[in-house]
Amino acid sequence: MVADYAIPAAPLELCEEIKKSRFITLIAHAPTVEAAKAWIGEVKRQHPTARHHCWAFVAGAPQDSQVYGFSDDGEPSGTAGKPMLAQLMGAGIGEIAAVVVRYYGGVLLGTGGLVKAYGGGVGTALKRLETRIKRQQTPSLICCDYGDMGGVEALISAHQGQLLAADYGQQVRLQVAWDAAIWSQVDQEMTDRTHGRVSLRPLDG
Structure with a gap:
């Protein structure tokens, strides 16, 4: 199971001038590859006259190489x-995208200068970035009689379960997501409280 990890809490933008070129570094939350690409497209539309819009993203868990992406955009x-x-990878932050917009000032920076400008800009931005922790959740199915609903609802509230879906038929069927770290504890409490009538069934998430 993927461990908890940090994600951006708010977007960030900073600007610096290097040898007459203006570099604007922007960072945003990108929970999916599609979201990252959509945001990159929006940044390009906001800076239509810039020479380059270079970007990189980790659009998921920090160690998931399948959600990495980057572009030199002509550099x-x-x-x-x-x-x-x-x-981005070195920071260990997930669901993050970065764009560095360059307005060319007429002075060539050379290979080393470009690496420092682009990588350094992101590095500086990351030091200022506010983050929050994304807790991993385990989805579960709860089937119970209406007589057990009071105890079930009390446990959901006590452990901050997130109700995903509910079906009220002959029995109540609830889909609830829990903090992965306490799933086993909640399952045991559910069994104890209902004298074995109700337990959690894991769902593929």
Whole structure:
């Protein structure tokens, strides 16, 4: 199971001038690859006259390489997107996207200068970024009689379960997500409180 990890709590933007070129670094929350690409597209629309819009993202858990992406957007290969991604990976933050917008000032920076400008810009932004912890959740199915609903609802409230779906037929069927760290504890309490009539059934999440 994926451990809890930090994600951006709020977007961030910073600007610096390096040898007459203006570099604007933007960071945002990107829970999916689709969300990351949509945000990158929005940044490009906001800066239509910029020479480059280089980007990188980790659009999921920090160690999930399947949700990595980057682009040099016309800068020499390996001088922009890759060092930006390296900074994101090194920070251990998930669901994060970064764009560095460059307004060219007429002075060439060279390979080393570009790596420092793009990677360094993201590194500086990450030091200022506010984050919050994303808790991993385990979804479960609860089937119970109406007579047990009081105890079930009390446990859901006590352990801050998130109600995903409810079906009130002959029996009550609830889909509830719990903090993964306490799932076993909740299951045991549910069994004890209802004298074995109700337990949690894991759902594929």
